[in-house]
Amino acid sequence: MTELLELDFMRRALLAAVLVGLTAPAIGTFLVQRRLALLGDGIGHVALTGVALGYLTSSSPVITALIVSALGAALIEVVRARTRTSGDVALALLFYGGIAGGVLLIGLAPGQSTGTLTSFLFGSVTSVSEEDVTIMAALAVLVLGVLAYFGRELFVLCQDEEVARTHGLPVRLLSLVIAVTAALTVVVAMRVVGVLLVSALMVVPVAAAQQLTRGFRATVGVAMLVGVLSAIGGLSTAFYADVAPGSTIVLIALGVFAAAVAAGRVLRRRRGRAGAVRRTRGAAALGSIPGTESGSMRT
Amino acid sequence: MSEVAVADPRPEPAPPAFRVTGAVVEYDGRPVLDGVSFEVPRGEVLAILGPNGSGKSTLSRAMLGLVPLHRGGVELHGVPVRRFRQWGRVGYVPQRLPAGGGVPATVREVVASGQVARLRRLRLPGPADRAAVDEALAAVGLADRARDSVHELSGGQQQRVLIARALAGRPDTFVMDEPMAGVDAASQRALAGAVAELRRRGHTVVLVLHELGPLRPLIQRAVVLAHGRIAHDGEPPRPAGEPARPDHDHAPPDAGAPLLAPAVPGLEVPRRD
Numbered sequence: 054m055t056e057l058l059e060l061d062f063m064r065r066a067l068l069a070a071v072l073v074g075l076t077a078p079a080i081g082t083f084l085v086q087r088r089l090a091l092l093g094d095g096i097g098h099v100a101l102t103g104v105a106l107g108y109l110t111s112s113s114p115v116i117t118a119l120i121v122s123a124l125g126a127a128l129i130e131v132v133r134a135r136t137r138t139s140g141d142v143a144l145a146l147l148f149y150g151g152i153a154g155g156v157l158l159i160g161l162a163p164g165q166s167t168g169t170l171t172s173f174l175f176g177s178v179t180s181v182s183e184e185d186v187t188i189m190a191a192l193a194v195l196v197l198g199v200l201a202y203f204g205r206e207l208f209v210l211c212q213d214e215e216v217a218r219t220h221g222l223p224v225r226l227l228s229l230v231i232a233v234t235a236a237l238t239v240v241v242a243m244r245v246v247g248v249l250l251v252s253a254l255m256v257v258p259v260a261a262a263q264q265l266t267r268g269f270r271a272t273v274g275v276a277m278l279v280g281v282l283s284a285i286g287g288l289s290t291a292f293y294a295d296v297a298p299g300s301t302i303v304l305i306a307l308g309v310f311a312a313a314v315a316a317g318r319v320l321r322r323r324r325g326r327a328g329a330v331r332r333t334r335g336a337a338a339l340g341s342i343p344g345t346e347s348g349s350m351r352t
Numbered sequence: 353m354s355e356v357a358v359a360d361p362r363p364e365p366a367p368p369a370f371r372v373t374g375a376v377v378e379y380d381g382r383p384v385l386d387g388v389s390f391e392v393p394r395g396e397v398l399a400i401l402g403p404n405g406s407g408k409s410t411l412s413r414a415m416l417g418l419v420p421l422h423r424g425g426v427e428l429h430g431v432p433v434r435r436f437r438q439w440g441r442v443g444y445v446p447q448r449l450p451a452g453g454g455v456p457a458t459v460r461e462v463v464a465s466g467q468v469a470r471l472r473r474l475r476l477p478g479p480a481d482r483a484a485v486d487e488a489l490a491a492v493g494l495a496d497r498a499r500d501s502v503h504e505l506s507g508g509q510q511q512r513v514l515i516a517r518a519l520a521g522r523p524d525t526f527v528m529d530e531p532m533a534g535v536d537a538a539s540q541r542a543l544a545g546a547v548a549e550l551r552r553r554g555h556t557v558v559l560v561l562h563e564l565g566p567l568r569p570l571i572q573r574a575v576v577l578a579h580g581r582i583a584h585d586g587e588p589p590r591p592a593g594e595p596a597r598p599d600h601d602h603a604p605p606d607a608g609a610p611l612l613a614p615a616v617p618g619l620e621v622p623r624r625d
Contacts, residue, residue, distance in 0.1 A: 085454075088452060090453065205473075211455075212450070212462065215446060218417070219416050219439060220468050220521075221440075263455050266501075267504075268456060268461055268501070270461065271456075
């Protein structure tokens with residue numbers, strides 16, 4: 054581990070990966086609860102249209118990618134709210150539109166090919182510059198700040214949008230906050246670590262965490278921990294085994310998910326037994342009939 | 353001197369909690385509510401009854417501005433629902449807790465989220481807020497489950513969590529959409545107890561119900577809908593076969609539930625799963 058830290062490029066790569074590992078699962082938890090787990094990937098593909106537009110108009114591809122993907126994320130919310138389209142279909146529309154637009158526009162840009170887009174899809178965590186790390190740090194502060202500021206309202210929104218409205222919450226604004234924050238995370242991080250890594254880290258650590266936790270806050274915390282550990286573990290493995298770092302991080306996160314599923318089973322069985330004892334005691338004390346209906350997960 | 357006792361029979365005229373005037377809701381041109389008008393005075397416990405498809409759930413949602421009206425209007429505490437801002441006074445209990453993407457949340461987290469209207473942005477909950485959450489949990493008998501995940505609870509217990517969430521914000525106006533549907537006996541008692549307490553405190557409660565059931569003694573007035581129109585507004589309908597003498601003890605064990613006076617058309621058998 055120490056020799057890793059002696060190499061400048063690895064130090065920067067580790068920092069960048071850890072920052073994505075912290076940020077992506079935090080916003081990802083809200084996306085997962087809102088059934089928009091694939092939003093990160095969708096935004097990543099819309100960003101390709103933005104990148105191509107940047108090359109075509111000779112402006113900064115990152116800036117155009119940011120604008121186009123923020124618009125795309127906002128568009129998903131509009132499509133969800135205004136048309137008879139569920140979240141996952143809205144995502145699919147965005148996804149295909151993004152790729153098609155990107156490939157079409159990059160073909161029109163002089164001297165560019167789809168290869169340009171590929172570098173944005175997969176990124177390169179080992180060629181991160183000092184400036185990239187600063188931008189990533191600023192992104193992390195911004196995203197975590199937004200989540201801390203709006204967190205309570207976003208939790209209510211992700212639980213039940215109608216209940217959020219009867220609390221007088223600005224539902225449309227909050228939906229946009231989630232979508233634009235996700236877009237910002239993806240676009241800033243994709244150039245550095247690639248769309249695959251950032252969108253995977255929005256979902257996989259959350260999926261792992263929810264096997265083990267009982268609360269929302271705990272899920273966010275454990276997901277961030279899983280994200281950071283996968284980032285560090287994946288990068289060091291990639292360094293020693295000389296394999297692709299981004300993919301290694303994602304595969305390690307998936308390994309953690311598999312382990313969490315097994316651990317979660319054991320944990321719930323143990324809790325179930327303890328809970329049953331507590332419930333029978335409580336019921337006896339109240340002289341009431343314990344509930345017989347099994348827990349329901351209706352949608 | 354005897355004049356003094358009746359000196360001022362009119363205190364501050366408070367607007368009704370809800371005023372619905374000529375409400376029409378259409379889905380794709382098909383009317384679901386067809387000109388419904390009624391008022392709910394403050395402090396009344398009112399049941400909205402009716403068979404499936406009669407529009408009772410739509411009515412309750414329209415009363416909170418969740419369903420756009422095609423024609424007519426809804427006022428909350430004297431303010432048109434679109435301009436209403438005192439949402440901290442309103443506690444809405446939806447039919448069920450959506451599972452969403454399956455991210456767990458503890459009972460306490462869900463109940464505490466009911467305070468969002470009065471506790472916003474960067475303010476940490478104080479001792480009074482935490483006490484209100486404890487009180488809400490105790491009111492529905494779930495104090496010992498506060499740290500459990502809501503999705504591990506039974507349907508009836510989840511319903512109690514939703515009511516506790518509405519209580520935690522300490523509103524004075526409640527709308528509950530079928531809180532008794534598919535709820536076990538223990539939860540029914542807990543819910544009836546919570547509604548009784550709200551009535552004792554003089555809060556307004558609008559309940560959408562399949563059947564009056566254990567809530568029957570608490571209901572002051574019933575609005576029965578049929579085909580999107582009000583078929584009955586007044587005394588809660590009596591169960592068919594209920595004897596005139598209240599001390600008659602040959603009533604079937606579940607009297608009061610599905611059997612209703614023939615004057616009230618087609619109230620369905622409750623679903624008890």
